Amino acid sequence: MSNVQTVNNNQALATKNEELGFYNMQAFQNLQRVANMFNKSSMVPETFQGEKNLGNAVIAIEMAVRMGVSPLMVMQNLYVVYGNPSWSSKFLIATFNQCGRFSSIKYKFTGKKGTPEYGCTAYATELKTGEKVESITVTMGMAESEGWTNKKGSKWLTMPDLMLQYRAATFLIRTVAPEISMGLETAEEVRDCGAIEVEAKTVSPEEEIAHNANQIEMGFDEEIGEVIDAEVNPVEESKAKEPEEQSELTFNV
Known part of the structure; x- marks a missing residue:
C-alpha cells in the first residue's frame, strides 16, 4: 500500500513540476524557463525576441497552455496592431x-x-x-x-x-x-x-x-x-x- 502511495505522490510531484502557468511558484518558474528559450530563438516574431520582450513570450506561452495549442503557433499568429494584441482571423x-x-x-x-x-x-x-x-x-x-x-x-x-x-x-x-x-x-x-x-x-x-x-x-x-x-x-x-x-x-x- 505504501509503495502505491509513493508512486502516486511521485506522479503528482512530476505533474506539478511539469506545469506551466501562474498556478504556483514552480509552474511560474517553468514558464519563465520555456519563455527564455523561445525568447532567444530567431524563428519567433521580433515581438517575442530579446530580454525586453521576455514578458511577451511568457504571456504568449501561458495563453498557449490555456488554449491547448503550440506556443510557436500562438506567437506566429498573435499580432500587435495599434498597440493592441490581436489574433489573425x-x-x-x-x-x-x-x-x-x-x-x-x-x-x-x-x-x-x-x-x-x-x-x-x-x-x-x-x-x-x-x-x-x-x-x-x-x-x-x-x-x-x-x-x-x-x-x-x-x-x-x-x-x-x-x-x-x-x-x-x-x-x-x-x-x-x-x-x-x-x-x-x-x-x-x-x-x-x-x-x-x-x-x-x-x-x-x-x-x-x-x-x-x-x-x-x-x-x-x-x-x-x-x-x-x-x-x-x-x-x-x-x-x-x-x-x-x-x-x-x-x-x-
Missing part, C-alpha cells in the same frame, strides 16, 4: 475547426454581388447535439455603415468575399465559443475599427521614427489572404533621414 478559424466541439465552419453568401445587400453568414454544427449554429449576416452595407471600407489600406473594396468570410466567422466564434478568442479581437477588426484620428502636431524626426516603429500597420497578402506587415512608405522613410526638418503630421493610432 485564419488562426481563430483553424482553432475553432480543430476544437472538436463543432464541425468546420461553412459559409453562405446572400444578395447580389456589388450591392449593399451582398453578405455572408458563417455556420457550423455542434457535434454533441447536432444543432446548427450560425453568425449574423455580415453585409457590404454593414461594412460601409461601420466605416470598415474607408480605412487606409482596407481590402473591403478589393477582396470583399474574403473579408465577409473573416468577419462572419469571427462573429460566429465570439457568440458560440468566445473562450477560443480569449477576449482578443482579430487583426482585421483592430485594423478596421482601431484607428483613431488625432489632432495634427509638430514632431521631430526622432519622434516620427519612434512612432512608426511602435505602430504596426497590418495588411494582407492578396494571393493567400493572410495578415502581413505593411511595407514602409518610401516617402516617410526619406523624411525620417532629414534631421534638420520638422513636419506637420497626422497620425492614425
Whole structure:
C-alpha cells in the first residue's frame, strides 16, 4: 500500500513540476524557463525576441497552455496592431475547426454581388447535439455603415468575399465559443475599427521614427489572404533621414 502511495505522490510531484502557468511558484518558474528559450530563438516574431520582450513570450506561452495549442503557433499568429494584441482571423478559424466541439465552419453568401445587400453568414454544427449554429449576416452595407471600407489600406473594396468570410466567422466564434478568442479581437477588426484620428502636431524626426516603429500597420497578402506587415512608405522613410526638418503630421493610432 505504501509503495502505491509513493508512486502516486511521485506522479503528482512530476505533474506539478511539469506545469506551466501562474498556478504556483514552480509552474511560474517553468514558464519563465520555456519563455527564455523561445525568447532567444530567431524563428519567433521580433515581438517575442530579446530580454525586453521576455514578458511577451511568457504571456504568449501561458495563453498557449490555456488554449491547448503550440506556443510557436500562438506567437506566429498573435499580432500587435495599434498597440493592441490581436489574433489573425485564419488562426481563430483553424482553432475553432480543430476544437472538436463543432464541425468546420461553412459559409453562405446572400444578395447580389456589388450591392449593399451582398453578405455572408458563417455556420457550423455542434457535434454533441447536432444543432446548427450560425453568425449574423455580415453585409457590404454593414461594412460601409461601420466605416470598415474607408480605412487606409482596407481590402473591403478589393477582396470583399474574403473579408465577409473573416468577419462572419469571427462573429460566429465570439457568440458560440468566445473562450477560443480569449477576449482578443482579430487583426482585421483592430485594423478596421482601431484607428483613431488625432489632432495634427509638430514632431521631430526622432519622434516620427519612434512612432512608426511602435505602430504596426497590418495588411494582407492578396494571393493567400493572410495578415502581413505593411511595407514602409518610401516617402516617410526619406523624411525620417532629414534631421534638420520638422513636419506637420497626422497620425492614425
